[in-house]
Amino acid sequence: MAPPSQKQDAVLVGVHLPGVTDLEFASSMEELERLVSTLGYRTIGRVTQARGHLDAGAVLGEGKLKDLGGLTGGEGIVGSPAPKKKDKARRPPPPNPGADEEEAPEEENPEGAAPGGAPNHRGEAQAALVAVDHDLSPSQARNLERATGARVLDRTGVIIEIFHRHAKSREARLQVEIARLAYTAPRLRESPGGKERQRGRGAGEAALELDRRKIRDRIAELREELAAVQRDQDVRRAHRRQARRVALVGYTNAGKSSLMRALTGSDVYVENKLFATLDTTVRVLHPETRPRILLSDTVGFIKKLPHDLVASFKSTLDEALEASHLLHVVDAADPSWPAQLEVTRGVLEEIGAGSVPSTLVMNKIDKLAPEDLRSLRMRLPDAWFVSAHDPADVAAVRGRIVAIFEATYVEAELVVPYDRQAILSEMHESGRVADERYDEAGVTVRFRAEAETIARLRTVLARRTLS
Ligand SMILES: Nc1nc2c(ncn2[C@@H]2O[C@H](COP(=O)(O)OP(=O)(O)OP(=O)(O)O)[C@@H](O)[C@H]2O)c(=O)[nH]1
Ligand SMILES: [Mg+2]
Numbered sequence: 001m002a003p004p005s006q007k008q009d010a011v012l013v014g015v016h017l018p019g020v021t022d023l024e025f026a027s028s029m030e031e032l033e034r035l036v037s038t039l040g041y042r043t044i045g046r047v048t049q050a051r052g053h054l055d056a057g058a059v060l061g062e063g064k065l066k067d068l069g070g071l072t073g074g075e076g077i078v079g080s081p082a083p084k085k086k087d088k089a090r091r092p093p094p095p096n097p098g099a100d101e102e103e104a105p106e107e108e109n110p111e112g113a114a115p116g117g118a119p120n121h122r123g124e125a126q127a128a129l130v131a132v133d134h135d136l137s138p139s140q141a142r143n144l145e146r147a148t149g150a151r152v153l154d155r156t157g158v159i160i161e162i163f164h165r166h167a168k169s170r171e172a173r174l175q176v177e178i179a180r181l182a183y184t185a186p187r188l189r190e191s192p193g194g195k196e197r198q199r200g201r202g203a204g205e206a207a208l209e210l211d212r213r214k215i216r217d218r219i220a221e222l223r224e225e226l227a228a229v230q231r232d233q234d235v236r237r238a239h240r241r242q243a244r245r246v247a248l249v250g251y252t253n254a255g256k257s258s259l260m261r262a263l264t265g266s267d268v269y270v271e272n273k274l275f276a277t278l279d280t281t282v283r284v285l286h287p288e289t290r291p292r293i294l295l296s297d298t299v300g301f302i303k304k305l306p307h308d309l310v311a312s313f314k315s316t317l318d319e320a321l322e323a324s325h326l327l328h329v330v331d332a333a334d335p336s337w338p339a340q341l342e343v344t345r346g347v348l349e350e351i352g353a354g355s356v357p358s359t360l361v362m363n364k365i366d367k368l369a370p371e372d373l374r375s376l377r378m379r380l381p382d383a384w385f386v387s388a389h390d391p392a393d394v395a396a397v398r399g400r401i402v403a404i405f406e407a408t409y410v411e412a413e414l415v416v417p418y419d420r421q422a423i424l425s426e427m428h429e430s431g432r433v434a435d436e437r438y439d440e441a442g443v444t445v446r447f448r449a450e451a452e453t454i455a456r457l458r459t460v461l462a463r464r465t466l467s
Pocket of ligand 1 (some may be wrong): 093250251252253254255256257269270271272273274275298299300301363364365366367386387388389391458
């Protein structure tokens with residue numbers, strides 16, 4: 001999906017907590033910046049602080065909160081009056097999200113001013129979004145909104161927004177909507193200065209409870225719809241189950257879709273953005289093998305993937321989980337690849353794919369210095385080292401995929417009578433015909449294929465010969 005045409009500004013907030021290394025902290029902030037950019041915002045500043053814990057009130061200490069307010073046009077104090085402007089961004093999605101309208105930042109903020117309304121007294125650029133690299137409690141989020149006058153999203157909120165905007169298939173859209181509502185329900189509150197306030201606190205609470213109930217009902221409805229969509233999917237999947245399947249899995253932006261394109265000659269979506277792919281796509285390995293090998297491209301993983309999304313995306317990934325082999329793609333040029341590798345392994349375990357045979361594919365080696373590549377090769381002797389942009393590497397990957405399947409082949413010699421040519425063509429379809437000799441009884445075929453295929457063909461041949 002195209003990003004909003006008019007980029008808006010964001011400020012990132014990170015607290016460097018004890019036990020987190022400098023590299024981990026830096027790469028986490030870097031990743032947040034990319035997530036925010038995927039949402040269509042430009043990062044104009046970062047407010048970071050080393051602290052022993054996250055402040056229960058507003059995450060940051062007083063001084064840092066003031067700095068943050070300076071970047072957003074807010075007062076920078078928790079006691080600031082709630083912003084008056086009726087800003088959709090700050091409000092939860094409507095309890096009936098069936099309409100499912102796009103929430104592009106510029107729509108929320110047509111004038112391009114900070115949602116707080118008041119212009120920054122220094123007349124500087126004001127950020128409309130504060131993205132916090134930690135999970136926020138509803139009250140921390142509210143306090144930060146008060147102090148900054150900006151929209152506040154935590155990491156989970158940012159990720160859910162991205163999924164919400166990018167999900168295309170019916171199934172993915174339903175899954176994201178469920179995750180989004182589940183995330184929103186506890187964060188619902190009376191809108192400040194709204195009608196409920198005037199009607200008195202009791203009425204406000206009742207309205208809030210009603211909204212929450214509507215959300216719960218809506219989630220139940222969506223779950224039913226999802227179950228129906230998934231039943232359809234299962235039927236379609238069952239038809240494909242025969243085929244041999246390889247799934248590309250890995251951290252977001254590792255290069256899965258790039259490899260998929262190169263290996264299948266297809267035009268799946270590739271972008272230097274996080275979560276470019278949200279749906280599983282299946283294509284045939286190209287040039288085609290006999291029998292065909294199918295390749296699936298899947299949604300990328302990310303650290304702290306909201307648990308709800310892991311659960312809901314499990315079914316998007318089911319397709320991949322049925323693969324007989326996983327290619328675990330890693331961005332070898334990203335210094336935090338070891339952590340990304342661990343995250344991916346963790347999620348694979350969580351969704352029950354931990355035992356599917358897999359091969360590590362260290363991608364983007366064109367970006368590595370020769371000495372770094374050498375030491376990586378020594379460290380990971382079983383991994384494949386490739387650049388998805390190098391046709392020779394891609395051809396090698398294809399060859400290795402084919403070899404994985406052919407390694408399980410066994411060889412047999414079958415005699416096919418001349419009046420059974422259909423069987424001969426089936427053999428060409430389902431395995432590798434090494435040699436054909438023509439004699440009186442028929443064609444003697446030296447054939448390599450999976451043991452079950454050979455057993456099946458033998459049965460077919462024997463049955464027809466007897467009759
Ligand atoms: N230099 C270099 N860049 C690569 C390579 N492979 C992929 N990229 C780039 O990395 C970025 C991400 O590639 P994608 O193929 O979209 O990554 P992905 O793993 O599908 O990402 P998600 O769908 O977000 O999970 C794109 O800008 C690619 O052009 C490579 O081998 N070398
Ligand atoms: Mg992709």
